[in-house]
Amino acid sequence: MHGLVTGQESRQQLYTMLTRGRHGNHLYLQVVGDGDAHSVIRPDTVSPRTPTETLQQILARDEAPVSASTVLGELNSPAARLFQAVQRYTDGLHAAAEQLLGPQTVAALDQADQYIPGLTTEPAWPTLRAHLLALAAETGEHPLGHMLTAANGRDLRTAGDMAAVLYWRLPELTPTDPGPLPWLPGIPSALHDHPVWGTYLAKRSQLVADLADQIQDHARQSDAEPIWTPVERYLSTALVGEIAVWRAANGIDPQDPRPTGAGGQLETLPALWKQRLDRNIARATDPPADARADQPQAAHTAPRRWHDGSQRPYQQPERRPNRPAAPGR
Numbered sequence: 001m002h003g004l005v006t007g008q009e010s011r012q013q014l015y016t017m018l019t020r021g022r023h024g025n026h027l028y029l030q031v032v033g034d035g036d037a038h039s040v041i042r043p044d045t046v047s048p049r050t051p052t053e054t055l056q057q058i059l060a061r062d063e064a065p066v067s068a069s070t071v072l073g074e075l076n077s078p079a080a081r082l083f084q085a086v087q088r089y090t091d092g093l094h095a096a097a098e099q100l101l102g103p104q105t106v107a108a109l110d111q112a113d114q115y116i117p118g119l120t121t122e123p124a125w126p127t128l129r130a131h132l133l134a135l136a137a138e139t140g141e142h143p144l145g146h147m148l149t150a151a152n153g154r155d156l157r158t159a160g161d162m163a164a165v166l167y168w169r170l171p172e173l174t175p176t177d178p179g180p181l182p183w184l185p186g187i188p189s190a191l192h193d194h195p196v197w198g199t200y201l202a203k204r205s206q207l208v209a210d211l212a213d214q215i216q217d218h219a220r221q222s223d224a225e226p227i228w229t230p231v232e233r234y235l236s237t238a239l240v241g242e243i244a245v246w247r248a249a250n251g252i253d254p255q256d257p258r259p260t261g262a263g264g265q266l267e268t269l270p271a272l273w274k275q276r277l278d279r280n281i282a283r284a285t286d287p288p289a290d291a292r293a294d295q296p297q298a299a300h301t302a303p304r305r306w307h308d309g310s311q312r313p314y315q316q317p318e319r320r321p322n323r324p325a326a327p328g329r
Contacts, residue, residue, distance in 0.1 A: 060255035216241035
């Protein structure tokens, strides 16, 4: 038997494939892109999985039949709902910015190749485009003006991804209110005061914050140790709650043993937040037995809500000096 897997199979399909051959079973894994121009911007193409990660993804996908009540319970869990809530909130920000700027401005931005050839075909173009629209909605300036200002810096011809480099050169948004999660953008003032979009985005933001609170509370009250807990590392209840929210918000597979998942983040604030979590995990040490016994009491003193700026368990990083290196530079 010679079988080809792409990572989309289930554990049941993998078992069937690897048990058909009488004399031998050979498995081939696709670890590069399929050559389709439409898939070049997918996260799996930008940060390809290793063969081990592909097998882990297949083994974690269980397609065994389950009851309708089980499916309903899984879909209603805060961890399952948070990923979709985050996607709808960020998509709402982008759609609102496009509507506020108007179709002519958006169409002009989509012709950015006239100024920087090949820019719209770069993997990070969707991320750059969304950030330019948000900046334009906040400042009232044309998005092409922001793009050309960033392009006037160092030469882009040697960049592995010109769109990613330009994104790293652009300033961050400075909304009045912080985002519902520490790494999510807030609502720009122009959209916050909009008669339709303001109310819609505020409700979306509140839903994300409420679901994150529920996940944090569940993580602190649970006695079971998560599968992603590093060996010989003592993680505080506050840090466990932050990691649980990060995993749920980014749709990380529950069976993935890596605390913050795989791959890098194109956006600045998510990349910095992931680095912060990784540093805190690396600094965690195994405490003495008496310190372990005090862990439940520590859970009650940890800050609960992130969307309230006065209770955030982190310091907002400096935007420009602390930015991670842009891909391809």
